[in-house]
Amino acid sequence: MAYRGLILDFGGVLTTRMALNSAAFERAEGLAPGQYVAALEHHPEGRAVYAALEVGEARQEDWNRVIGGILGLDPTDLMRRALAHLAPEPHLVAAARRARAAGVKVALLSNSFGLDPYDPYTDKGFGADFFDAMLLSEREGVRKPDPLIYRRALDALELTGPECVFVDDHAPNLVPAQRLGIHTVHHTTDPAGTAARLDELLAGG
Secondary structure, eight states, rough: OOOOOOEEEIIIBSOHHHHHHHHHHHHHTOOOOOOHHOOOOOOOOHHHHHHHHTTTOOOOHHHHHHHHHHHHHOOOTTHHTTTTTTBBBBBHHHHHHHHHHOOOOOOOEEOOOOSSSSSSSHHHHHOGGGGGGGEEHHHHOTTTTOOHHHHHHHHHHTOOOGEEEEEESSSHHHHHHHHTEEEEEOOOOOHHHHHHHHHHHHTTT
């Protein structure tokens, strides 16, 4: 069948790899390799504030304060600094534009980094005019991999699961989409390959 919708993750899909950004941030801030990721993924307070930020229960400034405290860094505008080395991924950006030009509806589905005082989506060139729908977990009050946010993405596009393709770099986030009948693409380290796969899938869109 012809796919009519393309749903894209932000960090690590529409942008360059998150791991590369994190490593560059650690170097820029004088941190040990892996120290930043450990604060986000393993430190109890870091994990809690990030989870709360993603669903709008904490502010970006709360994240800045907590993560800054864990790492011993100045918290001022820390999220901006933490994402400073993230850049648009040209192959995926071009694929999204080709899809939309061909009449495929394109949606963003992202677990939020917060929007204030720093809006990473607009800063990296992904404002509302880039998409037909933007689903940010902070605004939705629910985050991937909760099935609800995928259903909301489909509703926003006014499409069914089997009419859509979803791309994410985190494999567990693909499972709920698959259960809704969405065709999933796991993006890893080959942006050109992923873009070519999307062109192939959406050629009849």
